[in-house]
Amino acid sequence: MxxxxxxxxxxxxxxxxxxxxxxxxxxxxxxxxxxxxxxxxxxxxxxxxxxxxxxxxxxxxxxxxxxxxxxxxxxxxxxxxxxxxxxxxxxxxxxxxxxxxxxxxxxxxxxxxxxxxxxxxITELRELRETELRMAKAVEAQHGELQAAYRQIEERNETLDRTLKKVQAARIGATALASVCSWLPARMCGSRSTASTSRFSTARRIRR
Incomplete structure (x- = not known):
């Protein structure tokens, strides 16, 4: 050399x-x-x-x-x-x-x-690595919490969806009944209502 x-x-x-x-x-x-x-x-x-x-x-x-x-x-x-x-x-x-x-x-x-x-x-590198690991664990924990919250929201949405379907079915039934009564004779659709009203009036007269 x-x-x-x-x-x-x-x-x-x-x-x-x-x-x-x-x-x-x-x-x-x-x-x-x-x-x-x-x-x-x-x-x-x-x-x-x-x-x-x-x-x-x-x-x-x-x-x-x-x-x-x-x-x-x-x-x-x-x-x-x-x-x-x-x-x-x-x-x-x-x-x-x-x-x-x-x-x-x-x-x-x-x-x-x-x-x-x-x-x-490599002290700084190890410290950075340890910080990254701590952050990764924190992010993982937050991710788990978000997943749990998302599952709760999904369950609530499913419950709400079932409730809305029941309400919708009730509305459809009421609409169908109203449609049927619109072309049937009034005495057929209103017979129960009239009978109930008559019984109520009779009861009031008896009390008097």
């Missing part, structure tokens, strides 16, 4: 938003960019060339991150991506950490030469 290429790579590394750290087999940190310094709260000139364990193990607020890196270095955990929680200043921060090995080939054999850890602060 030429000096120009190394300079470009260095600039790219320093402008990444993700933290990048490389730990060689002996445990020394050989790469620690500006984002890593910001996320972990350690200056690059205090970290580079020093032992990872010596630097980070004493910090209880970085315990989950430290354990993940050390378990990967010792081979207890393979490379991959995990989410850990840091507590810088007592405030919980979520960190997405991806670890992988830089392998070195000697002859026909290949062995891990260094560990690279790439990590980013």
């Amino acid at each position: 030429t000096d120009g290429s190394a300079n470009i790579h260095g600039r790219v590394l320093e402008n990444l938003l993700d933290g990048v750290m490389v730990i060689e087999r002996g445990g020394a940190v050989t790469v620690f960019n500006a984002a890593a310094a910001r996320i972990l709260g350690a200056a690059p000139d205090e970290v580079l060339g020093r032992s990872f364990a010596e630097l980070f193990v004493p910090h209880a607020e970085l315990e989950e991150f430290t354990e993940l890196v050390l378990s990967t270095v010792t081979g207890e955990a393979g490379g991959g991506r995990q989410v850990v929680t840091l507590y810088p200043g007592g405030e919980a921060r979520s960190l997405s950490v991806a670890t992988s090995y830089i392998r070195q080939t000697v002859g026909e054999a290949s062995a891990p030469a260094a560990l690279i850890a790439v990590f980013s602060d």
